[in-house]
Every structure is written in structure tokens, then in C-alpha cells.
Amino acid sequence: MRHLKSALLASCLGLTLAAPVAAEGDPKPGILDVITPDRVAESVASLSISALRTVMEVEYEHLSTDIMRGTVSLSGVTLRPQLPYDRARQCEITIQRAGFDLGKFRPDLSASNASVTMIGAKANIACVPRELGLAMRAAGYNEVELDRLAMEVDYVHGTGEIRTNGSAAINNMLTIDLATAGAILPRLNEYGTPGDPAIRVRKAVLGIQDTGGWERLSSQIPENLRQPEVIQGLGTEELTNMLSNNGTRALTATERNFIDDLMEHVAEFIRDPGEITIEAQLPASGIVLEPDVYETPEELLQALAPDARTAPRAQSDLLDPALLARINGDLSGPERLELAQALLAGAGVPKAEGLVPDLLAPLLGDGTDEAARAALLTARAQLTIDPASAYRNSLAASSARLPGAVPLLDALEAKLTTGEVIAAQDAHSPGYAALPDGADIRAVRELALAHFTGLGAPRNYRQAYYFALIAEAAGDIGAQPLREDIEARFANRGEAVDALWSDLRIATQQQALGDWIAEDLATRFLRSE
Numbered sequence: 001m002r003h004l005k006s007a008l009l010a011s012c013l014g015l016t017l018a019a020p021v022a023a024e025g026d027p028k029p030g031i032l033d034v035i036t037p038d039r040v041a042e043s044v045a046s047l048s049i050s051a052l053r054t055v056m057e058v059e060y061e062h063l064s065t066d067i068m069r070g071t072v073s074l075s076g077v078t079l080r081p082q083l084p085y086d087r088a089r090q091c092e093i094t095i096q097r098a099g100f101d102l103g104k105f106r107p108d109l110s111a112s113n114a115s116v117t118m119i120g121a122k123a124n125i126a127c128v129p130r131e132l133g134l135a136m137r138a139a140g141y142n143e144v145e146l147d148r149l150a151m152e153v154d155y156v157h158g159t160g161e162i163r164t165n166g167s168a169a170i171n172n173m174l175t176i177d178l179a180t181a182g183a184i185l186p187r188l189n190e191y192g193t194p195g196d197p198a199i200r201v202r203k204a205v206l207g208i209q210d211t212g213g214w215e216r217l218s219s220q221i222p223e224n225l226r227q228p229e230v231i232q233g234l235g236t237e238e239l240t241n242m243l244s245n246n247g248t249r250a251l252t253a254t255e256r257n258f259i260d261d262l263m264e265h266v267a268e269f270i271r272d273p274g275e276i277t278i279e280a281q282l283p284a285s286g287i288v289l290e291p292d293v294y295e296t297p298e299e300l301l302q303a304l305a306p307d308a309r310t311a312p313r314a315q316s317d318l319l320d321p322a323l324l325a326r327i328n329g330d331l332s333g334p335e336r337l338e339l340a341q342a343l344l345a346g347a348g349v350p351k352a353e354g355l356v357p358d359l360l361a362p363l364l365g366d367g368t369d370e371a372a373r374a375a376l377l378t379a380r381a382q383l384t385i386d387p388a389s390a391y392r393n394s395l396a397a398s399s400a401r402l403p404g405a406v407p408l409l410d411a412l413e414a415k416l417t418t419g420e421v422i423a424a425q426d427a428h429s430p431g432y433a434a435l436p437d438g439a440d441i442r443a444v445r446e447l448a449l450a451h452f453t454g455l456g457a458p459r460n461y462r463q464a465y466y467f468a469l470i471a472e473a474a475g476d477i478g479a480q481p482l483r484e485d486i487e488a489r490f491a492n493r494g495e496a497v498d499a500l501w502s503d504l505r506i507a508t509q510q511q512a513l514g515d516w517i518a519e520d521l522a523t524r525f526l527r528s529e
Contacts, residue, residue, distance in 0.1 A: 041065040045072050056081040070102035083127065091127040096120030111163075115152040121145070139216040145171040158407075159183060161202070173213035179205045185288065199294060202286035204304060205312055210273040218270075228267040235263045243298050254302050262308040277312050280304040319348035327355070333363055333370045340377045356381035357389075364396070372400030379408055387415040388424065395428045398454035409454045418490065418497045422504065425460040432466050432511060441525050445471040445479050452486055461486060462508055469512040474525035 042065050052058050061076030077095040101115045123144045125133040136144075147169045154163040166178040181203035189195030218226055225231070239259045244251055251259075265276050282304070293299045307313075319342050323335060331339070340356045342349045356378060363374035376397035382390035391412040398405045413421055433451075436443040448467035450457035465486045471479035490501035515521065 041067040041072065072100045074098045081127070085130050086126050088126070091124065093121065093123045093127060095122075111154040111156045113152070113154050115150065118146070118149040120147065121149055135217070135220055138220055141173075141216070144173075147171060163203075170211075170213075172211060172216070174211055175207075175209040177205075177207040177209075179203060182286065187291065196291035198291065199289045200286050201280065201289060201304070202282060202284075204280040204282070204306075205277065206279075207275060207277040207312060209275040210269070214270070214273045226270075228270040231270055232263045232267040235266055236260070239263070243301065245298075249298075252298075252302055254305050255298065258301060258306055258308065265308045265310065268310075275310055277309045278306050279309060279313055280306050314347070317348055324349060327359065333374075336360055336363060337370070337373055337377065340374070340381075344377060344381060353381040354385070364393070369400055372397045372402055376402050376405055376408070379412075380404075383408070383412070387412050388420060391416060391421065391424050392428060395424065395454070395458045399456065399458050401456050406454050409459055418493055419500055422461065422500065425458070426462065429458045429460045429463060432463055432515075435467075435470065435515075435519075435521075439525055439527075441471055441474045441476045442478075444474070445476050445482065448479070448482055448486075452482065461489060462504055465505070465508045466512050469509060470516065470521065473512070473516060474521065475527075 042063060045063060045065060049058055049060075057078075057080035059076075059078040060074045062074070064073045064075075065071065074095075075097050077098050079093040079095070080089070081091055081093070082089070083091055095118050097119045099115075099117045099119075101113070101117070125137055125142060125144070128136065128144070149168045151166045152164065155161075156163065160183045161181060162183065163181045164179070167176070169175045180201070182199050182201040185198040185200055187195050187198050225234075236259055239262070240251065241247065243255050243259070262278070269276055287303060289300065289303055293303050319339070323331075323339060326335075327339060336359055339349075340360050341347075343352045343356055343359070345351070360374040360378050363371050364378070365371060375393040379390040379393040379397065382393065391409070394405060394409045394412060398409060416424075433447070436447060444467050447457065448464045448471060449455075451460045451467065452464035453459065465483065468479050468483040468486060472483055487501075487505075490497055
């Protein structure tokens, strides 16, 4: 039996060696060639489009995705939605390109972003309600064409604020721009459970610019009703009836002023078609709209106090050209700060944060409040391009207790190594500061906390640890948790940081012990009862 098995194995081996090697053909793709992030994203996008096809016809010529940038783009799109007023199913919308972006980088806002952009969109008149479609056909519109339709939303993680910007350019008709900023606030109902939220509004602007629409549409209005004064009177009457509930309540002064102001701008618009902007007059901190306010038009109008203008307020707050012309010349401290703030924000002047460090350099280093503000603005300008320099400037600003200095220090430390952080702190505040006068040990702990956080003193972990050791030795009950927080700052950061912290800790402990003995601090802080 054993010999039979050996013979069979030998025969199989011989046949195998004698047979020609089977041709493998072209290389086959591996699993990693088939399953890629972009292919997965394309599959998800295709499934989403398939779901959309349950409510309308969808066709497209090209689909592209970039999962690392969070973008999806469709080209040559055709939509045929089902509309209740389009019984003949003639509505058709074509879009040259539609883009969806979920990953736009916002380093200054630390925000999540989503946007939708459509280029070259066209819709035939069957896509609008019948009555409006008849009026548009009579005015000469056979289709609605948009060069660009965009909507962008930012969610700011630090504040919960939602910022929206929308724009629609309808060819030969009008351009609409919308900008809002606000946050949703939780509220409880009468039963103590979550109810309708309140809304904190910080910005609300609506702009409408005529690009030929009034000239066409006004042809459908009788001549005697086209006069500016007539339309102003009719509009005033209708708005008054709407806001007063057909005369059942008296209008407030805010409502009357808004109606008069708006209709005056409408009359001027009819005389010379241009632009009308409605902008809420809000304080910098915004206003809170409770549910009973935003659910009632008259209450909402009273709260927002909208102002009718020919252009957004931002267009009337442009930077003084005379000041900008002296950017490389002789400027006072306040002028340099004003110009730097405008360049950082792009408010009233093109954004140019790269010019801010040189602009503010003459103000740095003299220890004044003006120098601290200059240092903070310089650090913000350097945040993304030179974190090391930005951190040094933030240290100069931290002792002035300026708003935003501590978060900026935290953000910059996340971009630097601990070694770079300690080196910058030691270069800015070498050695150890003197102990506060008197025997109040809490003052020592407060100094440790100030150096640890950077609020009221330059952030310096070495000095914070030194003062925390002294306060703990003197019996301050709040010093031990602070010391442990300082030590935790250096934990679990790798071998290099462990070695750095070991040397820093030993040197600081030796310094604290030496000063404790040399200055007889035990006698100074001793309390008998």
C-alpha cells in the first residue's frame, strides 16, 4: 500500500513538471485597488442618487469624488421633478455642474463646513407655479437661468454659532444675497421638558439687486399703478394691515419707521432700479429670540429692528483711504491697531494678515496695554504661518488679560513641541519671579495659577511649578491639586518630554527648596492658629 502511494505521488509530480506553465494573462487588480476611499464615496453617492430617483428623474454625465477633501461633483445634470401644478410633466432642470463640499478648511474659525454650489442652472417655465409662469411668459421669460446658486453653512465648534451665506444670480432678473449668524439655545417648556428652542441672532442681512427684472415685469402692471408714489402708498397700506392684524392693534414706532423707510427705498428703486438691503440692527453680542417672539411677525420685527438701506452696512464702514495710504508711513499707535484689525478681518479693506507683523512691529516690547494688543493681533496673524513666533507674541499679550489670549496660547501649544514651548517661555521670562510681599499664601497660589494659565501673567510652567511648590509647602490646601495639574501637563507625551520634564522638575524643586531655606519662608508663612 505504501509503495502504491509513493508511485502515485511520483506520477503526479512528473506530470506537473512535464506540463507547461499555465498562462496567467494580464495582472489582476488587488483588493486595495478595488476598495479605495474614492470608490467607496462614489458608491455612497450613487446610492444617494438612486434614492433621489424615487421622487424625480435624475441623469448626469460625470460623477467625481475626493473623499480626502470631502467633495462630490456632478456634471451635465438633468432633473425632472414631479410637481403638483405640472400635470403634463414638462418641467426640466439642467445644471452644468453641481458641487457638494463637506470638508472646507476653516483654521481661523475651527468650524465644520458644508456647501452646495450649482453652476449654469436652467429651468423651463413649467417648473414654476402656473400663475407665476403666465406672468413670466408675458414679461418675456421662457426659462429661468442662474449663473450661480450657492449656499454655505459653517458650524463654529467653540460657540455653537451657525453662519450661513447664500447667493443666487438669476440672469436678466435679480441677484439675491443672504447672510445670517446665530446659535440655537435650549429652552424648557411648562412641563420642564425640552421645548421649542430660542435663537441668538448676531447677523441677518438680505440684499436684492435688480439686473433687468423690474423693467420686464413692470410691463405687466397698468401704467397708472407703476408710479413710484402709487406703489409706495399701496405697499405702506398692505404692510400696515399685515402687521396690525387688519387694524386690530396699534403699530409700534419701530414698525412704523421700518414701513416708511422700506417703502421710501422701494419708491427710489422704482425711479432708478438698483439695490435694496434689509439688515437687522443688532448689538455685537446679538439678541435672543424666544419662541413666542419668532413665531409672531410683529414681535419678530420689533426685536430685529430691521433697517432698509441701499447697500449693506458693511459698505458704509470701509476703511478710510487716507489711513490706508499711509500704511508704510508715519502712523500713531491707535491707527496701527485699527489698520491691523481691518487687515486681519478683511473688514473695509482686502484681507492681508501677512502685512500685520511688520505693521505692528514698532509697538511691540514696551510693556504697555497698546503693546499687548499689538502682540495679540500679531500672534493671530502668525497663527497658521509661523506658530513659534505667534506663541512668543501670545506670551507678551497674556499678562494684559486680553480676551482671546489664553485660547490662542492653547491652540499654539497644540502646534508646537513641549520643548519649543518651554524654550519660548524661558526666553520670555527667564529665571524665577519674586514672591509676593506679605504672608498671604493664597497670593502665592494665585501667582502659580496665573503663570500656569497665562491669565494675568506670562504663561510659564517652570515658574508656575515653583510657586505651587512654595504654596503647598506652606500649607495651602489648594496648591496640591494645582501642582498635580502642572505635572499632568507633561505626562504621556513621549520619552523626550519625560526627560525634559525630569530635568525641569528637579531643577525647580531644588530652587524652591533653596529659597525656602535661604529666605526663611517657614517663619514667614507660619501661622500659630
